[in-house]
Every structure is written in C-alpha cells, then in structure tokens.
Amino acid sequence: MKYILASASPRRKELLAQAGFTFDVCPSGAEERIEGESPAKIVEGLAALKARDIFDKSLGSMTEDFTVIGADTVVAYQGEILGKPTDQEEALAMLSMLADRTHQVYTGVCLIQMKGEKKYTRTFHVCTQVTFYPVSREELLSYIRTGDPMDKAGSYGIQGPFAVHIKEIQGDYNNVVGLPIAKLYHELREMEEI
Template sequence: MMKYILASASPRRKELLKQAGIDFEVYPSDTDEKITVEDPAAAVMDLAFQKADDVYKKLVPSLDGDFTVIGADTVVVYRGEILGKPEDESEAMDMLSMLSDRTHQVYTGVSLLSRRGGRYHTCSFGECTEVTFYPISREDLKSYIATGDPMDKAGAYGIQGKFAVHVKGIRGDYNNVVGLPIARLYQELKKTHP
C-alpha cells in the first residue's frame, strides 16, 4: 500500500488532497528554496522538486515500504516576471495594483518522488492557468491587504477567499490557482501508482 506525504504545510493543498479522497501525512520541507531558472514553468517544477527531494531524503532512512512525497510550488507571472509571496504590505499593494484590470498566469509545479519496491522513481509536471482581474480600487486593495490574507500567497492574493470578487475570469484549472492541480495530480498518481 502506497503512503503519501505532502511536503507542504499549505492549508489549501491539504484541503484539495482531502477533497480528492487521498490519504496523506504532512511533512513540510524546510529547504531554502532557490529559483535557478528564469522560465516560470521550469522554475516551479524545480522548486517543487527541491521541496520533495528535501523531505524524501529525510524520510528514506526511517520509513518502511512504499511511499510517495508530493512537492508543489506556485508562482504568479505577469509579463514574464515571477511574483512570489510579498515581503510586506507595500509589496502586496504593488503586486495587486500591477495585476488590476489585467491578465496574468499562475504556474504550479508538482514533483512526485517515490520509493516503490525498493526503487526510486520521479515524476514532475506543471500546469498554467490564466487569470483576469476586474479593475480594483486602491481602497479595495488596502482593505484586502489589511486582512493579512495576501502575505502568504504568490502574487499576494488567494482566489478562493475574499479576493474572489475581483476575479473576472480564468482559463484553465481553478485548483491550480488555489495551489495544486488536483485533477492532474490524481491522473498522474493513477498512472504511476495503479
């Protein structure tokens, strides 16, 4: 029986895995994430791999049997610029002002590192979703930033919370914007862990 370990403390990723009916344990990575490539799709897959690899190496000596570590990373991209989590409220305001009344991309990379039958296996993939915002007033942005919600989120917003009222439309996987393309993950797990 395959044991699944999520290499993230993200409440949103935990919720999505639970919704999909996947039993898992949480073992967050504490690796120092470093973006080593400029291409956003490659960057998120690399960051996801860094997290999964960190946890995999820590667990190999202590876990018996088969297991899979799920690493994921999400970034927001506007005109080729990667927007991670804001450093402070001022940076959150800058990011959200820039995204107001415009379309941007959300990339999530997922890395699956498995031990099956004593052998090491890897699988990585990424998803991209386009998100368009309505024009957002400075007052609305200040009010949202004051909630603290943007501070732990790539691009300084969460699509599933109060900020949803500013989302004009999306093209692609909604859950990818939340932080985990759960349908694609489920399909990959079915392929690699029948």
C-alpha cells in the first residue's frame, strides 16, 4: 500500500516517519472552507477536503493501491476556534486568554483508500485537553519574539519552547502536535482488513 500525506506540516511528516510509515508528501492546495458548527465537525470537514483534493489528483496516475491521509488541527476555547495568529498582537491575545486555563485541541483525519477498483473512506477526530500554567505577559512576549507561535493553531507548539508552560494534558500528546498517530495506525489497520 502506498501512502500519501496531503499536508506540508513538518510535524505530521515527523510523526508518520517515527511510526515507521513510508509515504509521499503532496500538500493540498484546496481552499479551506469552514463547514460545521462544532470544532470536531470543522476539523473533520477540513481533513476530508484536503484528502479528497489529493485523492482526485492522484487517481489517474496511480498504478498501485494507495491511501491519502488528510489532517487538520484546531485549538478551541469555550467553543471558539483559535487558528494561526495573523500577527504578534493576535498571538499575545490568544496566549493570554489560554494562560492558567484548559482548552481543547482537535485533529480531524480523513483516510481515502483505493484498493483494487474499490474506494474506502474513513473520517474521525481526536480531542485532547490541554491546561496551561499561569504565564506572565513578559514570558508570553519573550516566546512570541522567537517566532515559534506564528504558524501554529492557538499560537503555540507543545513540542517547542512553550512546553515549559504546559501544566497537564488529558488525551493523546501527538494529537496536540498535529496527528493522532496511534488512532491513525489502528484505523489504517482496520482498513487493510476490508
């Protein structure tokens, strides 16, 4: 089975590689449209959009069975989705809001598999609770100056310098990084048995 990751995320590439997958990277250029009312439905929809885009582009050129992996991650606090910050001011506002509180990180995953003449699709999401310690304005500004928060949903990366402010997580750590690799592995294993 050939695997195609429909994402340019270096963190997702790293997690797939760590899990022993051999895969090609083909980032989706599909325009993201937010559909759905809950963070769970929104990330599933965005993951499916990316996976369908790359599946449709790959269909004619593939001579072997293949699976496209689409994924999207959002941070949510009190039902509000926090995307990537547009500037340092927005990053500060997000991180200030999350300091000393618990929020949720949702990753949606869509798997589209072509096996022989048959197409199979699975879409799911994983939610992890993340709690920050209290963080001073000076600490937040120091972190923001590193540039690390600017390409991350919720303005932080759990695997980077901001890790010192993570009080606890409930759920899958890798989900917060950007891909619930254990759940993905088990879903793919079930699909192989179809």
